[in-house]
Amino acid sequence: MTGVGFAVTGVIESNTLNKGNPERLVNGMDYHGNICGISNYVTSRGENVMNLPKAYFLPSGLTICIPSCPMEKNFDKFYCQYEIQAEIEQRVAIVAGNAGIDAANNTQKSLGLYYTSTKQCMPHLKTTPYLGYCRPDVPIEVVEGDLNQKFANESLHTSSNFTIVQEEPKGTFFDKAMADAKTSRYVIFGFGLGAAMILGLIFLVLIQTPGVLTTMVWSIVIGIFIGLIGAGHYMSRKSAIWMAQGIRDDREIIGLFWLSRISYVASGLWFVTICCLRKRIVLAIACVKEASRAMAAVSLN
Incomplete structure (x- = not known):
C-alpha cells in the first residue's frame, strides 16, 4: 500500500497510475474537471475557478463552481453552466438596454426557469457547505415538487414530470467488494503468493x-x-x-x-x-x- 501511495502521489513514477491530487478529497469539482477554489481556469463569464471555492449541483447531476453556498431558497435566482450563464447575462443586458430593468429581470427569471427545465440551471436552494460541496438541506424529492409547481405556475410545460438526476445504488458493500475481488483475482493471487515469497526471501537476506x-x-x-x-x-x-x-x-x-x-x-x-x-x-x-x-x-x- 505504501508503494501504491508513492506511485499515485508521483514519488514513484508510473505509466499506469496517474499522479493523484489530494485537493480533490476536500474540494468540489466542476463539469470541466476543474477543482473549485484550486484550478486556474477562467470560465465563459470571465471568473477564475480559483475564486469559486464551492461546488453546486445542477439537476443533471453535474456541478459548477460558485463563490459561496446559498443560505436561503430563492427560485428567482439561478446558478447555471458557465456557457449558459454567459448567454443569459448577454441577452439580459440587451433587454435592459432596450426595454428597461424590469423587463430584464423578467427575462432573467424566464430564461433561468427554462434552462432549469433543460437541467442546465438550478435555482438557489438552502444548502450547507460540506467538503467543498453545497449540500441541499431538504430532500431531492421536495425540490422536484417545488420546481414542478413553479413550472406550472409560470406555464412552462415540460415533456414529463421534472426529476433531478441522482446516483443510483449499485449493490451492497459486500457485492462491490466481491466484484472487485473477482476482477482482481489474478493480481491478488500473483502478488499474494509469488511476490510475497520473493520479497520474503530478499528481506531474509537483507x-x-x-x-x-x-x-x-x-x-x-x-x-x-x-x-x-x-x-x-x-x-x-x-x-x-x-x-x-x-x-x-x-x-x-x-x-x-x-x-x-x-x-x-x-x-x-x-x-x-x-x-x-x-x-x-x-x-x-x-x-x-x-x-x-x-x-x-x-x-x-
Missing part, C-alpha cells in the same frame, strides 16, 4: 546485512514522528490560510485547527513511548537478526 534492519526499524520510527509533526504543521498553516482567505466555513477551519493540535499531541506521545521502549526495540531487532540467521542456515534439502 536483514542479515549489518545495519540494515536497525536502519530500517529506526527510520520507520523516526518517519512516523516526523510525519505526525509535519501533518500538524501543515494543518495548522492551512487553517490559518483558510481563515485569512475567508472562503471556508468556520467549522471546517476550527476542525482543521484542532486536528493539527491532536497531531502535535500524538507526536509527543509517540516520542515518549519510543523513549520508554527503546531498549525493547533494540532487543527485538537482535532477536529478529538471530532468527533470520537460523532460517538461512536451514538446508532446503
Whole structure:
C-alpha cells in the first residue's frame, strides 16, 4: 500500500497510475474537471475557478463552481453552466438596454426557469457547505415538487414530470467488494503468493546485512514522528490560510485547527513511548537478526 501511495502521489513514477491530487478529497469539482477554489481556469463569464471555492449541483447531476453556498431558497435566482450563464447575462443586458430593468429581470427569471427545465440551471436552494460541496438541506424529492409547481405556475410545460438526476445504488458493500475481488483475482493471487515469497526471501537476506534492519526499524520510527509533526504543521498553516482567505466555513477551519493540535499531541506521545521502549526495540531487532540467521542456515534439502 505504501508503494501504491508513492506511485499515485508521483514519488514513484508510473505509466499506469496517474499522479493523484489530494485537493480533490476536500474540494468540489466542476463539469470541466476543474477543482473549485484550486484550478486556474477562467470560465465563459470571465471568473477564475480559483475564486469559486464551492461546488453546486445542477439537476443533471453535474456541478459548477460558485463563490459561496446559498443560505436561503430563492427560485428567482439561478446558478447555471458557465456557457449558459454567459448567454443569459448577454441577452439580459440587451433587454435592459432596450426595454428597461424590469423587463430584464423578467427575462432573467424566464430564461433561468427554462434552462432549469433543460437541467442546465438550478435555482438557489438552502444548502450547507460540506467538503467543498453545497449540500441541499431538504430532500431531492421536495425540490422536484417545488420546481414542478413553479413550472406550472409560470406555464412552462415540460415533456414529463421534472426529476433531478441522482446516483443510483449499485449493490451492497459486500457485492462491490466481491466484484472487485473477482476482477482482481489474478493480481491478488500473483502478488499474494509469488511476490510475497520473493520479497520474503530478499528481506531474509537483507536483514542479515549489518545495519540494515536497525536502519530500517529506526527510520520507520523516526518517519512516523516526523510525519505526525509535519501533518500538524501543515494543518495548522492551512487553517490559518483558510481563515485569512475567508472562503471556508468556520467549522471546517476550527476542525482543521484542532486536528493539527491532536497531531502535535500524538507526536509527543509517540516520542515518549519510543523513549520508554527503546531498549525493547533494540532487543527485538537482535532477536529478529538471530532468527533470520537460523532460517538461512536451514538446508532446503
